[in-house]
């Protein structure tokens with residue numbers, strides 16, 4: 001992909017694309033860490049001493065729980081120090097991209113958007129996300145958005161068809177008005193729109209989409225062509241969410257479909273992989289692998305962006321920003337991670353929903369240790385990364401899935417569509433390397449963390465990119481129930497890794513070195529923190545009632 005650009009003869013040395021800055025105060029932190037370490041040792045010594053000389057059973061119980069808690073806290077503190085040893089901030093210069101690479105030489109980009117439930121993740125949200133990325137400031141014929149629908153819902157397909165029609169107006173509107181926030185819902189919410197015609201158009205599309213979801217049925221009046229009616233015909237009587245054949249529908253085709261100004265619009269493809277109760281579907285990891293194969297057969301772009309359906313683009317120049325890393329990188333470079341920034345948080349963020357440490361602080365620390373982990377969304381990958389280590393390519397089963405394969409035929413070609421249906425089949429992965437050695441990795445509920453970890457173990461590198469203007473905005477769970485469910489799912493997924501043979505401190509340390517292994521251990525063993533949290537929430541009260549002192553008194557010798 002880089003060759004096309006390098007041929008232009010303009011040097012990236014003259015027009016740098018990125019630079020990095022090591023944080024200067026890391027030495028102060030190292031000195032502080034040494035002092036802190038001795039403080040922790042002293043505290044553990046105190047607990048051990050109180051344990052040995054416990055006067056009562058109650059005191060023995062309290063000292064044991066405090067000792068265990070502080071061992072866990074100490075261990076987690078130690079892991080967390082790995083992030084602080086070599087933090088690096090990466091700067092990019094996207095304004096130089098078009099000086100070193102002509103737009104016509106830009107690499108193609110396949111965008112994967114995952115959705116799984118039309119009621120929890122409304123089709124309008126999916127449509128907005130798709131529109132926000134289809135409106136990227138990038139050559140339209142090089143852009144393809146693939147929406148994976150694990151909910152197998154005709155309403156999601158309907159929403160995308162409506163989005164494509166509205167896109168014919170929206171894309172030129174954004175281009176001509178230099179709109180920065182290209183997600184229509186977010187744009188109309190934050191702008192008192194001067195051009196109310198487009199707003200009316202959006203509102204009417206929204207009404208149609210919401211009404212089909214509400215009614216649970218797409219009325220015939222809404223099916224505007226035979227092709228559309230045929231597509232919805234696939235949702236016949238036997239079609240259920242857990243049991244249905246593959247549905248792949250090309251909603252718009254680059255080079256063929258044009259907007260109202262006659263410009264091409266990007267490819268938009270709806271994919272609902274085959275589901276059957278008798279075979280494992282591996283949740284989102286399975287969905288992403290199906291998309292990897294379907295997109296390989298149809299467009300095979302060398303760069304892939306993965307997005308959750310609620311992650312809207314907030315900056316049309318994000319592809320230029322990621323190119324700053326891809327066009328000027330080593331062959332081992334595998335992915336660029338953008339942070340998740342959340343919509344609608346109050347300024348004080350009293351519930352700490354921003355995940356500041358996870359999304360802003362730690363990744364800067366990992367930048368200095370061959371790159372951040374994969375967050376599951378907002379990530380641009382080199383397609384080659386999914387086929388084995390940088391130095392040992394793993395051949396996929398069929399040549400069409402090879403990352404270097406050039407697709408000559410159109411995405412609507414009959415044989416291409418047949419093959420795409422085949423590779424999205426629910427038994428396709430049986431007796432193959434998918435999920436174990438190639439593609440997104442199975443084996444943990446947090447497929448993102450686990451996949452990023454295994455890719456780093458194979459020798460791939462990544463970079464964290466956090467431009468001033470948020471590249472993406474997403475939603476966070478707002479109800480207590482959803483939030484607890486999410487935390488529980490993450491905790492289970494992380495424990496699946498920490499207690500497996502691939503545990504960062506056993507397996508990871510051999511391939512990543514101690515510092516990076518401790519970074520991964522910080523997350524993998526994170527769920528253990530629930531123990532000290534529970535102890536510190538209850539034990540001091542019990543201690544107080546028993547007249548037992550948890551910490552040494554100042555007067556103690």
Ligand SMILES: O=c1ccn([C@@H]2O[C@H](COP(=O)(O)OP(=O)(O)O[C@H]3O[C@H](CO)[C@@H](O)[C@H](O)[C@H]3O)[C@@H](O)[C@H]2O)c(=O)[nH]1
Nearest residue numbers: 114115116150283284287308309375376377446447448486
């Ligand atoms: O069987 C499934 C289940 C989920 N999803 C999609 O996966 C994404 C993430 O699922 P969600 O239920 O929203 O989980 P979160 O906890 O909000 O997501 C975080 O945690 C996940 C697991 O670590 C990562 O995959 C996500 O990228 C990350 O944002 C959503 O777009 C879903 O539509 C599927 O496609 N198929």
Ligand SMILES: [Mn+2]
Nearest residue numbers: 308310475477
């Ligand atoms: Mn989510």
